[in-house]
Structures are given as structure tokens and as C-alpha cells.
Amino acid sequence: MITGAVLGASLAIVPADTARADAGDFIAGAIIGGIVGANAKKQRSSTNRTYRKKTYRSTIPSTQQGRSIQASLNYFGFDAGSVDGQLGRKSRNAISQYQAYLGYPVTGQLSAFEQNLLISSYNRAQAGGYAVQQQVAATPDGTRGLLKTYRAEMAGQSPAGVPAPQTTIVAAPQPAPQPVPVPSTTVAAAPLGAAAGLAAAVAPSTGLPNFMGAGTQASLASHCNTVSLITNTNSGFTTLASMSDPNVAINEQFCLARTYAIAKSEELVSQIQGFTPDQIAQQCEGFGPAMKDYVSSLSLKPRDAVVADVSSFILTTGMSPAQLAGTARICMGVGYRTDNMDVAVGSALLLYAMGEGVYGELMGHHLSQGFGPAKRVDMATSWYDAGLAAVDAGAAAVFVPGQPERTELIRAAAQRMTNGGAAGNLPQPQPASSTGLPTFSISE
Structure with a gap:
């Protein structure tokens, strides 16, 4: 149960002034305890002269x-x-x-x-x-x-005409070393994906570094940098006609969706007055522990079971649907920007459970590529189907709306990838956490 103690017993929730988004879809504001409450009170007590001053300021938002x-x-x-x-x-x-x-x-x-x-x-x-x-x-x-x-x-190339710094070491002649027997150790290296990160841990008994089993999550930001580099090298995005590798097409659309989510979040953040983007990001960190188990369950439970669990959690937050949806949109972009998959995927799960089926695409991407939940290509299918079905039913596209064949491209790529895919290794479930959620108010 999310209680008032999570946000601080002394923090009162006070509606903040609102500002309409450029797209006209939302009215954005913020409610984060006493910080925004004090700011809203200050704004309400401002004189007309204060508002006249604001008309002379730049309308361009300032962002980090x-x-x-x-x-x-x-x-x-x-x-x-x-x-x-x-x-x-x-x-x-x-x-x-x-x-x-x-x-x-x-x-x-x-x-x-x-x-x-x-x-x-x-x-x-x-x-x-x-x-x-x-x-x-x-x-x-x-x-x-x-x-x-x-x-x-x-790009893995050597830049022409730019010599790397060189250091010359002069070594005195040394006698030939005698061979020293060393214990033989065989390491069986598991295949690593192109975006897999190295997790450097220290073995407690030997003090030796261990790069094979520490379990650090791969960076989606780094992965998308690589995808963007390949796309630029290949002179553009994959189309239905040019698709030869469905995984390439899925990754391009995955990273585009991530970019759009970040852009939408920053658009909404720019309309919230009373605190900085860094303060908002700190508040959004609370999404991670609260949603961690639900994100992990994506690779363990069927879609309907996950949605049922998340829906039950929503009822405990005490937040209105509009307020929770606004918070999720803001924190989803923050999670992607900060490479926090529990925040990003958890936010997408909240939006999906509240009836916005188009976000099912994101869970499909995360399961098919293994960022956040464990890689489960087989379980990604139902999420892709749900997201595509929402678009087919007339739901407005939230990612890359100007790409007319995007829905069919994802459909074809997901089907081909599923037919040739295999389930990944499953992690052990993590213990539940009772960290609270930040609160941002966005209403229709």
C-alpha cells in the first residue's frame, strides 16, 4: 500500500498551475508534496505585474x-x-x-x-x-x-590522418626467464550479444575479477547508439521491402520508440513549474523499486496475469487515472534517459494496464531483446499482438506517427523473429519492495 509516509507525512498535495502541451493532448502540472505546493501558493499570490513580466521571457523551455x-x-x-x-x-x-x-x-x-x-x-x-x-x-x-x-x-575504423599518441619504452636486455608452471584453468565463455555489457565483480575467495556472472544489466542507451550507427551506415531505416534481418528492424523501431518516449517526457517536464528536471528524475526513481517485481514477472507470467497484478497495484496508489498516466509518461522518458529499465518498463506497464494498449509494443521489445526483464522471445509475441491490435482498432500512434508502414513492419518482423527465436535464461524473482511513487498531475 502506498501511504502518505512515502512522500513525507508533512507534505500536502496541492494542485499546481497547468500549461497546455503543444500537441493539445494534455494539461500538464505537477504535484510533489511541499515543493510544488509552496510554489503553487506563491504563484497564486503573485500580482498581475509578475505575470506581465513573464510575457517578456523566452517561451523556449530550458532543459538539462x-x-x-x-x-x-x-x-x-x-x-x-x-x-x-x-x-x-x-x-x-x-x-x-x-x-x-x-x-x-x-x-x-x-x-x-x-x-x-x-x-x-x-x-x-x-x-x-x-x-x-x-x-x-x-x-x-x-x-x-x-x-x-x-x-x-x-564504427570500428581507424581514422585517416590522425595518429594515436605513442609512447616509446626502452628496455634493458634481460636474461631469458625460466618457465614457471601455472595451474591450468578452463573458462567456458557464454556467447554475448552485441549490446551485452561486462559486469566486473570480484570473487570473494580469490580476489580475481569475474566478468562472466555478475549479472549487470546491459545498457539500452549504449545499444541504441550502436543501432543508430548501423542505421546511418546503412543509409536509412529498414523498410518492409528491404527487411532481411527482422531483428535489425525490431531494434530500429525499439530505439525510435525510446527516443519518442524521452521527447514526450521532456515536453511535459518543461511545462511543470516549481522544480528542476533533476528533481523530477530523482522523484521518478521511486518508480523503480515499486515496479521491479512486475517488470521481472514479464518473463515469468502470461500477459493477462501480469496485467491483473499491475491493475491491483494501481488501486493501492490512491492516484486518479489521469494523474497516474501523466506521472507514467514523464517517468517512462526519465527511465529511458537514465537507463533505468525498472522505471521505464514499469511506467509502460502502468499505461497499458490503464487501457492504453499501444504501449504493449514496448513490453514486446523489452522481452524480445532482454532489456529489463529476461529475454523471452516466445513471450514477447502476445505483447506485440496486443499493441498492434490497439493500433488496428484505431488507437492513435504514440511512437513515430509519421511512418505509415510501421505497424506492418513490426508485425512482419515480430512474426519472423518469433518463428526463429528461442527463450532466454530466466532470472530468479527479486524480493518485493514498498518504495512509493512520485506524483505528477496531467489531466485531459
């Missing part, structure tokens, strides 16, 4: 992602102006210059891959120290040249 983009552009010599998180005309011009430099279509709008390359390259350059200075000095393009260097390395 915007600040990261601007800082990255400025570092590589594409002048985005002050780092205020507002992607205005100057930032768009800088994005266009960045796209032109790397040979991408000049749109002024970053694709998911272009954004990931830009920000990850900036973070890598910042952490690289003296080695990065050597690389910059070795290329005629200066810091910009790092972008092409890092992109080539992501």
Missing part, C-alpha cells in the same frame, strides 16, 4: 539536455552562445554547422544518433586529459577533428 548540447557544440567550435538550455536560433545554427561538418543532412534538428555522438564525444574529450590534447594537436581541424576520430572508432 539543451545545456549539454550547447556546451558540447561550443567545445567543438560551433558557436551556440550562452549555455542556458534554450535551443533557440543561435543553437540551431550551431547544430546546422555541426551537421554540415560531419556530412549529415543540415536540418538544425539533431537526430538521436547525432545528439548521442555530440554529447558522448564531449564527455569523452573532457575526461581524456593530456591524450586528448595530443589528438587535437595532431589534426588540422583542432577539437572538431575529435568528432570524426570518435565516430570512426565507434
Whole structure:
């Protein structure tokens, strides 16, 4: 049972001012205990002069992602102006210059891959120290040249004309070592997928690192970076006519859905006043422990049984359907952005259980690829069918609405993948947790 103690016994729930989303679908606000309650009270007591002041402020939302983009552009010599998180005309011009430099279509709008390359390259350059200075000095393009260097390395290529820093070690002659017998150890390495991460753990008895059984989840963000790189290399997304590998098509659509979920979340977050995106992300972390068991059960129980469990949980939250749906949309994008699959998949489960069948697609993706719940291609089928059936019945598309053949592409790819797929290994169920949920209010 989610109780008032979870959010703090002294925190009162007070409706916040609302702002209509650009798409006109929702009225977004926020209710997070005393933080937003105090802010709402302050807004209600503001004078008309305060509101007149607001009309002179920029209407462009300021986001943490915007600040990261601007800082990255400025570092590589594409002048985005002050780092205020507002992607205005100057930032768009800088994005266009960045796209032109790397040979991408000049749109002024970053694709998911272009954004990931830009920000990850900036973070890598910042952490690289003296080695990065050597690389910059070795290329005629200066810091910009790092972008092409890092992109080539992501593609497994050696960048032309950019020598790697070298260190020469002069060793004095040494006598030939005598052979020393060592104990023989045989390690049977299980096959790892392209997106599987290494889980470095220390064996308690030997102190030796163990990379084979620590169980750290693979990163969906890293996986989607790889998918985007392959898609760009192959000159575009898979279509029904060009599909040769159904798994490639599914992964492209999976990562597109993730991108759309993040974008929708950021759109709603920008309309919430009274706290920062980082504060919202911290609140959304509460979704993870509360939904962890339901996410794990996806690979253990039939779809109807999972939905029944989640529906029972919804009744214990004490939140209205509109409020819970708004919270889920916000936290789903936060979960994808922070690579927290319990938050992301748990939010999608809540939306599905409340009647939004199109989100069944996401559970199908997660089960077919093994991000969050254990990989179960066989159990992904019913979730794909449910999501596609909702679209067939007239439900509005929430992911990539401008792609006309998307439904049939996923249908064909899922059927082909299921026919040739196999169930993955099942994890042990995790113990239940009673962490509470954050509360964001979004109503029709």
C-alpha cells in the first residue's frame, strides 16, 4: 500500500498551475508534496505585474539536455552562445554547422544518433586529459577533428590522418626467464550479444575479477547508439521491402520508440513549474523499486496475469487515472534517459494496464531483446499482438506517427523473429519492495 509516509507525512498535495502541451493532448502540472505546493501558493499570490513580466521571457523551455548540447557544440567550435538550455536560433545554427561538418543532412534538428555522438564525444574529450590534447594537436581541424576520430572508432575504423599518441619504452636486455608452471584453468565463455555489457565483480575467495556472472544489466542507451550507427551506415531505416534481418528492424523501431518516449517526457517536464528536471528524475526513481517485481514477472507470467497484478497495484496508489498516466509518461522518458529499465518498463506497464494498449509494443521489445526483464522471445509475441491490435482498432500512434508502414513492419518482423527465436535464461524473482511513487498531475 502506498501511504502518505512515502512522500513525507508533512507534505500536502496541492494542485499546481497547468500549461497546455503543444500537441493539445494534455494539461500538464505537477504535484510533489511541499515543493510544488509552496510554489503553487506563491504563484497564486503573485500580482498581475509578475505575470506581465513573464510575457517578456523566452517561451523556449530550458532543459538539462539543451545545456549539454550547447556546451558540447561550443567545445567543438560551433558557436551556440550562452549555455542556458534554450535551443533557440543561435543553437540551431550551431547544430546546422555541426551537421554540415560531419556530412549529415543540415536540418538544425539533431537526430538521436547525432545528439548521442555530440554529447558522448564531449564527455569523452573532457575526461581524456593530456591524450586528448595530443589528438587535437595532431589534426588540422583542432577539437572538431575529435568528432570524426570518435565516430570512426565507434564504427570500428581507424581514422585517416590522425595518429594515436605513442609512447616509446626502452628496455634493458634481460636474461631469458625460466618457465614457471601455472595451474591450468578452463573458462567456458557464454556467447554475448552485441549490446551485452561486462559486469566486473570480484570473487570473494580469490580476489580475481569475474566478468562472466555478475549479472549487470546491459545498457539500452549504449545499444541504441550502436543501432543508430548501423542505421546511418546503412543509409536509412529498414523498410518492409528491404527487411532481411527482422531483428535489425525490431531494434530500429525499439530505439525510435525510446527516443519518442524521452521527447514526450521532456515536453511535459518543461511545462511543470516549481522544480528542476533533476528533481523530477530523482522523484521518478521511486518508480523503480515499486515496479521491479512486475517488470521481472514479464518473463515469468502470461500477459493477462501480469496485467491483473499491475491493475491491483494501481488501486493501492490512491492516484486518479489521469494523474497516474501523466506521472507514467514523464517517468517512462526519465527511465529511458537514465537507463533505468525498472522505471521505464514499469511506467509502460502502468499505461497499458490503464487501457492504453499501444504501449504493449514496448513490453514486446523489452522481452524480445532482454532489456529489463529476461529475454523471452516466445513471450514477447502476445505483447506485440496486443499493441498492434490497439493500433488496428484505431488507437492513435504514440511512437513515430509519421511512418505509415510501421505497424506492418513490426508485425512482419515480430512474426519472423518469433518463428526463429528461442527463450532466454530466466532470472530468479527479486524480493518485493514498498518504495512509493512520485506524483505528477496531467489531466485531459
